[in-house]
Amino acid sequence: MVDSCGECASCLDGEQNYCERGATMTYNGRDKTGTTPRTFGGYSASIVVTEAFVVSVPSALDSAAAAPILCAGITMYSPLKHHRVGAGSRVGIAGFGGLGSMGVKLAKALGAEVTVITRSDAKFDEARRAGADHVLALSDRTGLKEHARSLDVILSTIPTSHDLAPYLGLLRRDGSYVILGAIEPLTTPIHGGILAGRRVNITGSMIGGMPETQEVLDFCASHGIASDIQLIGVDGINDAYERLSGGDPGYRFVIDMATLQPA
């Protein structure tokens, strides 16, 4: 995000990400100044950003490891705060990749008990290393039953349409299933009776506002949280792309933009 209207209720609440006239996104967004019709992204030597959309990266944070906090970090932090996660909360993280690992670290630092739900047994050790208290395989019916109705909120990082039923079963009365990844139609029918029977919520979230973005940077600095990253030069992009095509490796590639200039 590099700009927003600054006048609607969302902007006035510091939630520029939900600007009612549409925030100007970094990539292919409509530039409000009218000098260029579209924004061209952050992979460049310089970028024009409205003053209020600049954040201060605390000196305690490594610049490269801080970069994904501005996307994966705030994407997980904002719903944790919105759903009032704190000491004693029970948080589920559905899917364990770059978003999931940040979610575990942030939720733990906020004082929550964290359960990772994953389709892949291969992610168990990684999730525990990130700090998860429990790791559940989606295929583990006994485990799902043991944890039934136990979670206050589940942050879903699953990037495609999926059946919500097994996840909703893990939520307590008034619990929320927060869709962060699947920004597409959910083709598996949702049972209205499950929503009514325990008053659970299906909702979503999208990055965060500017005050919250500064807050998550400061929070990460004071809690020693960094993204797991691999720093690459621009000439490593194709290799990284291939690696990502094989599935989320659980860390973020960060491109050192200084390498954009020929040596």
Place this chain on the structure above:
Amino acid sequence: MVDSCGECASCLDGEQNYCERGATMTYNGRDKTGTTPRTFGGYSASIVVTEAFVVSVPSALDSAAAAPILCAGITMYSPLKHHRVGAGSRVGIAGFGGLGSMGVKLAKALGAEVTVITRSDAKFDEARRAGADHVLALSDRTGLKEHARSLDVILSTIPTSHDLAPYLGLLRRDGSYVILGAIEPLTTPIHGGILAGRRVNITGSMIGGMPETQEVLDFCASHGIASDIQLIGVDGINDAYERLSGGDPGYRFVIDMATLQPA
């Protein structure tokens, strides 16, 4: 409801309707006393109810017109209270039958501005008579656009699977679509992007707890709210059934149980 466990978090919160061990429902519910395996419903000369599940009908209420408050009334009142509807709130009522008309009256009495959304133009006058400030046809694209992002909460009384998209478009940031009627799979895909883009909630609600049930009776008495009903004898059941098969008439049939005994 005639009983619940009395010990789980829901029961201790006075939300016996969400009892974690399952409340004992009036019809075909499992009787916790074990003396009879199943409950046999309220259409009888007498009924056994656990003490805490008895409410006091205020003398200001007509007994017959009060009866549906214990179902349609509490079904609408509970989500209005849960979603903190009060003066200045903007409430939508999707579908206008017996539930919808109670919803309009209760939301108006709570101080809200009320918009009814209906598929049938025939319901317009009825909805306005009940007190609706605005009535929108689902087919009226201009009207839907004018009211886009205007509502805090929509109570959906639509009894079958339906496309949520036009309704979600009416909700403000953080608004909630509360499913009361469609306790079956919603087969039209829900777009995760709509949920993320404005952080709207899809949720449900089911009757109410005992304290809230007493509260809605008292509220109706003090605000002069009654259900629209037609009182019939047991010998009028077949006619009433046929009438209902043709669609919700917008009022409730109430059976005078005294007519169960032969004269």
